[in-house]
Amino acid sequence: MGVTIKDVARAAGVSVATVSRVLNGSANVSASAAELVNNAIEELHYSPNFLGRNLRKCETNVILVIQPTSVHSLYAEIISGMQEAASKHGYDIIATTSYGMGEHETRQMKMLFNRTVDGAVLLGTQYDAQTINKLAENYDIALCCEGIEGANVLTVTVNDEQAAYDAASALIRKGHKKIGIISTNSDAMSSIYREKGYLRALEEHNIPICQDYIYRDSYDYENGKKAVQKFMALKEPPTAVFAVSDILAAAAIKTTIEMGLTVGKDLAILGFDNIALSEMFIPTISTVSQPCREMGMFTIEKLISNITSNEKDNKYYKMPHEIILRQSTGDQ
Amino acid sequence: MGVTIKDVARAAGVSVATVSRVLNGSANVSASAAELVNNAIEELHYSPNFLGRNLRKCETNVILVIQPTSVHSLYAEIISGMQEAASKHGYDIIATTSYGMGEHETRQMKMLFNRTVDGAVLLGTQYDAQTINKLAENYDIALCCEGIEGANVLTVTVNDEQAAYDAASALIRKGHKKIGIISTNSDAMSSIYREKGYLRALEEHNIPICQDYIYRDSYDYENGKKAVQKFMALKEPPTAVFAVSDILAAAAIKTTIEMGLTVGKDLAILGFDNIALSEMFIPTISTVSQPCREMGMFTIEKLISNITSNEKDNKYYKMPHEIILRQSTGDQ
DNA sequence: GTGAAAGCGCTAACAC
């Protein structure tokens, strides 16, 4: 093994306690002793072994973030915000990817159980409310981006229902009456609530709901294509489409163009997430923007506060969204 | 603190050694004792504290991966391959993001120095060869995707020079003689070698090199735009462009279209990386594909072998690339 | 202001 606190103590001619005090910035150490210690540290290239420290202190100052996928720049932004907030409090963020698979998630969550990390944030999870609630009894966890019905745990998301309502309303305001939705058949709350918001917008504007205008499948890129193909084969195809993700919107746009139609004119398309792609795409994609960095920061602030205090905040926080109209709805 | 090995031992009526043996699958334990222990573990919901275990064993079975950015699906793919290889050997991968900033990278590398992880992979680093070499004396590290001139450490990349040569040659084979390159002014070896490969292709095909056809700036999306604007303002604009990244290529494509030109016809554009975007984009982007998953897997295999053995493999491995021609070069 | 020593949870020699 490498050089330990003992070696430093010996080299500096002080006790390990004094070295430890210097290491931890304790006030009770004389300037002369501190200098001896710091010189020894320098000389020996000493770096404290955190396994020892963490074991002793029963804390690691590390927070685990489990993301369902890492190709999604949405999560990258959120994690970036998390990192900023964490470092402000002396914490580190480490990220793993579950690929939406429970087995991976469970394996990664072991870092929480085996005390390798102090807390965990789940950006979408395979666990159900009951499991989450049981975990939350013993560990500090938070949900971000994706809530779970019945989970009594710190949660931070946008108001998906309202966001989708606003998105559909924006399309209605542009004169559309035949509006399709590309949704998912997953049991993800975000998706369900976005569908609800879409329906409420139609209802409140006295637009009859048409089941043919509702397409449900997985989040996969491919399904944006299938949805548009299905929609456009209808006798009365929609003139606008709301997709619950920008990836689906991108696929929808691509398919629309391949059909020889003009996006934003023949068919308006509006997505969700405002990922990097959305602004790069041709045409640029209208979308609902989530305050990613802020959500990440807020989640970590709250989680660290839960970790360090003994009164747990298990509230459900909803952050403000924003509708961004670009070329794919004929704007800009 | 939670329940410890002692609690389990007491509950099972055995010693901690026996519990430890069961935990670690040691053969020297009777079936009856094992059952007692397993029951106690179940009952108490015991999960071993890895801080204790890791401290004792001087290993964590965790490998740190530092990526310069997390919005890049290229890295996501590589890390996915790493995860697959790691779990095969009972290791976990944790990822952090440096945002290309040395201070972050240094802070994250502390996990290596303080023994929180057994090894580290750098997907592009701010460190210079000298620093890397010094680190490599005491720690197991690997470079993936981006090599460093003079670094004597396990490195896995594609053959950037040859890949760029092949890319430019593909354009030449399509009849282009006026070929621009959108490169970077960073000191990243990948970028430098891609430029070299481009130059060699022109030379070997007796095409004179034109300095006006070489645009250098940062990797930022914006610069793909600027490059095309500069190229197209020339008296003799290029008919093809090779960009050292797909992001730059995407920007170049977008700008070309905005200029009223047809990509693949008026201007052929070929990128590098084959990220998810490249196939989604309109038009689809011709590119050089790196074997991301394989590179990730291979890097981890080698790194774990370095960690567990005492003869270090510090070789530089070059993985095979592939040229993929799509719509942006007028193919498909 | 400083040192001695206990102990965090675990593994692995060693003894039986």
Place this chain on the structure above:
DNA sequence: GTGTTAGCGCTTTCAC
């Protein structure tokens, strides 16, 4: 096959 025990590197109480 099982238990006792030392000790991994560190922090922190307690004495002085």
